[in-house]
Amino acid sequence: DGGITQSPKYLFRKEGQNVTLSCEQNLNHDAMYWYRQDPGQGLRLIYYSQIVNDFQKGDIAEGYSVSREKKESFPLTVTSAQKNPTAFYLCASSIGQVGPRDTIYFGEGSWLTVV
Amino acid sequence: AQSVSQHNHHVILSEAASLELGCNYSYGGTVNLFWYVQYPGQHLQLLLKYFSGDPLVKGIKGFEAEFIKSKFSFNLRKPSVQWSDTAEYFCAVNAPYNTDKLIFGTGTRLQVFP
Numbered sequence: 499d500g501g502i503t504q505s506p507k508y509l510f511r512k513e514g515q516n517v518t519l520s521c522e523q524n525l526n527h528d529a530m531y532w533y534r535q536d537p538g539q540g541l542r543l544i545y546y547s548q549i550v551n552d553f554q555k556g557d558i559a560e561g562y563s564v565s566r567e568k569k570e571s572f573p574l575t576v577t578s579a580q581k582n583p584t585a586f587y588l589c590a591s592s593i594g595q596v597g598p599r600d601t602i603y604f605g606e607g608s609w610l611t612v613v
Numbered sequence: 614a615q616s617v618s619q620h621n622h623h624v625i626l627s628e629a630a631s632l633e634l635g636c637n638y639s640y641g642g643t644v645n646l647f648w649y650v651q652y653p654g655q656h657l658q659l660l661l662k663y664f665s666g667d668p669l670v671k672g673i674k675g676f677e678a679e680f681i682k683s684k685f686s687f688n689l690r691k692p693s694v695q696w697s698d699t700a701e702y703f704c705a706v707n708a709p710y711n712t713d714k715l716i717f718g719t720g721t722r723l724q725v726f727p
Contacts, residue, residue, distance in 0.1 A: 533717070538622065540703060540719035556714065588657065601647070602715055604657040 501525065502605035504589050509610050511576075511583070519574045519608045521589035530572035531590040531602065534558065541588065547572055548594070576610060584612045615640035615708045619718035626694050626725050634689040634721050636678075636704035646687040647705040647715070648678055657703070663687065674698070699725045 502523045511517045523530065529548045533541040533556075543556030547566040561580025566572055572591075576583045589605040618637045626632060638644060648660040661672025668680040678689045687704060704718040 531715070538719060540619075541705075541717035543714055543716070546714065590657075601659050601662060603659075604649075606656045 502589055502591055502603060504587075504605040504608045507606070507608060509608060511610065511612050513612055514578045516575055516577050517583075517610065519576070519587055519589075519610070521572045521574065521605060523570050523572075523589075523591045523605075525591060525593075525603065526569070527591035527603075528569070528594050529592045530566070531592075532556070532562070532564065532572070532574045533588040533590065535586040535588055535607070544574065544587075583610055585610060615644070615706055615716050617704050617706050617716055617718035619702075619704055619721050621721045622719070623722045624724070626723070628696055628725055628727055629693050630725075632689070632691040632694045632698070632723070634702055634704075634723070636687045636689065636718060637685050638687065638704075638706040639685065640706065640708050642708055645707040646678070646680060647707070648672065648676070648687075648689050649703045649705060649717075650700050651703070651720075652700045660689070660702070694723075694725050696725050696727050699723060 505520045531546040532544040535541050542558050544562050545556050545564040547553035550569050553564050553566050563575045587608045590602045592602045593600045616639045620635050646663045649657045650660045651657045661670050663670045663680045671677045676691050680687050701720050701722050703720045705715050707715045
């Protein structure tokens with residue numbers, strides 16, 4: 499089936515450790531996104547990538563890093579510099595720029611808890 | 614920069630009641646507007662979207678939204694809700710000639726009781 503796969507679904511991390519969340523899509527989409535969802539704050543954009551080997555910071559990029567070496571993959575690393583990393587992380591993708599013929603599709607998310 | 618406001622954080626309704634969820638955005642240029650829904654335990658799904666044309670947009674499951682440019686609003690409506698509509702609803706805006714980003718509101722949690 500075509501779609502966006504995020505793994506792991508649940509992850510626990512000790513303070514001071516980096517952790518990488520995986521996002522893979524087989525939709526042949528050029529654009530990929532990472533959002534963070536917190537109660538009462540909705541979805542906030544962390545990073546996005548419109549094409550392989552290129553990405554831009556979103557609204558809350560501090561403490562996060564990404565790479566886009568392959569079209570289908572957009573992993574997110576939550577570094578120890580991220581002050582409040584416990585959250586629900588959503589990966590998404592779209593064919594290209596959001597427009598009349600395109601929309602954003604979301605994965606099922608990854609829960610990260612820092613203990 | 615564009616932003617989205619959803620003033621209703623938590624709405625509780627009985628089945629068959631009418632629903633209207635508010636969404637206002639702050640951007641003076643051309644916008645694309647979306648409503649997404651997140652049912653309990655499921656991923657975000659597109660409910661409906663507006664790009665151009667008729668400002669009254671119909672989506673899945675009997676939902677509709679009206680784009681009122683003068684009010685910078687894109688309110689979501691449903692004449693008669695069902696228990697299965699219990700979910701969190703997110704409004705989102707994209708300014709295609711400004712940025713490729715899709716900016717979300719804070720969400721509205723809807724609970725429908727039988």
